[in-house]
Amino acid sequence: LNDFKIQRKRLPDAILIGAKKSGTRALLTFISTHPNVSAADSEIHFFDKYYHLGLDWYKSQMPYSNDNQIVIEKTPKYLVDPKVPQRVFQMNKNIKLIVILRNPVTRAISEFVQSQHRQKRNINNVNEQSKRFVRMLYESKNQNFTIRKNWNIIKNGLYVNHIKNWMEYFPLESFVFINGDNLIQNPHDELEKLQKFLGLKPIIKKENFVLTNQKKGFPCIRLDSQNEEVKCLSDQKGRQHPKIPDNVIKQLQDFYRPYNNELFELIKQEPFWTV
Numbered sequence: 332l333n334d335f336k337i338q339r340k341r342l343p344d345a346i347l348i349g350a351k352k353s354g355t356r357a358l359l360t361f362i363s364t365h366p367n368v369s370a371a372d373s374e375i376h377f378f379d380k381y382y383h384l385g386l387d388w389y390k391s392q393m394p395y396s397n398d399n400q401i402v403i404e405k406t407p408k409y410l411v412d413p414k415v416p417q418r419v420f421q422m423n424k425n426i427k428l429i430v431i432l433r434n435p436v437t438r439a440i441s442e443f444v445q446s447q448h449r450q451k452r453n454i455n456n457v458n459e460q461s462k463r464f465v466r467m468l469y470e471s472k473n474q475n476f477t478i479r480k481n482w483n484i485i486k487n488g489l490y491v492n493h494i495k496n497w498m499e500y501f502p503l504e505s506f507v508f509i510n511g512d513n514l515i516q517n518p519h520d521e522l523e524k525l526q527k528f529l530g531l532k533p534i535i536k537k538e539n540f541v542l543t544n545q546k547k548g549f550p551c552i553r554l555d556s557q558n559e560e561v562k563c564l565s566d567q568k569g570r571q572h573p574k575i576p577d578n579v580i581k582q583l584q585d586f587y588r589p590y591n592n593e594l595f596e597l598i599k600q601e602p603f604w605t606v
């Protein structure tokens with residue numbers, strides 16, 4: 332009888348707001364194996380795109396949940412769209428905000444690779460991809476080549492600017508910051524942090540994660556400790572990245588360094604990656 336729980340739809344208790352290409356899908360997939368979590372499968376894009384449809388529409392997009400579950404949705408665009416924080420605040424000023432951040436240099440390459448796939452460009456030729464990335468990265472000003480700051484792929488990684496917009500409305504305690512690089516290396520650490528933040532029993536543990544041949548180098552999650560059923564991410568995740576020349580990587584790292592330093596100071600945490 333205890334298993335019979337009334338299911339209904341309601342607005343989310345927590346939103347995974349980004350960053351794009353930082354492991355948002357992996358994090359949502361892993362946390363949704365928790366019995367006390369009900370997560371929306373697709374990206375809802377309510378606060379950035381469908382806001383005019385109103386909160387009833389938003390609610391209708393939510394997954395069914397019972398009283399023992401918290402409801403989560405993820406839309407990575409929310410982090411970078413300046414309209415969104417105020418809208419979220421108006422809905423619920425106590426909402427929990429989940430942010431996952433990955434080294435912005437890797438993140439930029441990941442987003443670039445995705446954009447190439449979407450345009451069906453050079454998808455089997457990483458050398459061409461590398462050249463194209465470098466061509467698109469720079470702009471020339473007064474015969475000087477500098478990083479094109481207004482390229483979305485670069486701008487999306489200026490995390491501190493985006494977080495500042497959110498902090499106009501929400502205090503630091505509203506956020507949890509998950510390390511997207513460590514989610515690949517030590518997923519259990521990051522899941523422990525997230526379960527704690529969400530007030531969930533810490534039942535997703537180290538034993539739940541496995542490396543399989545199915546998803547080379549990326550962890551999958553065991554759905555049930557009693558059996559062998561394992562969930563990995565789709566082929567769209569964990570794509571091969573082009574090798575970008577070392578000097579370009581170094582310039583990108585130098586470019587992001589002051590923003591990264593400011594970010595970790597703002598969120599009062601040790602750097603997630605070598606800045």
Ligand SMILES: Nc1ncnc2c1ncn2[C@@H]1O[C@H](COP(=O)(O)OS(=O)(=O)O)[C@@H](OP(=O)(O)O)[C@H]1O
Pocket residue numbers: 350351352353354355356357407440441442444514515546549550551563564567568569570
């Ligand atoms: N366990 C596991 N399996 C597969 N992939 C994993 C995993 N953990 C993190 N990642 C990394 O997630 C990157 C995609 O990030 P997102 O899911 O946030 O992308 S998106 O913004 O929703 O498009 C994806 O980026 P790419 O490697 O460029 O494909 C992965 O590096």
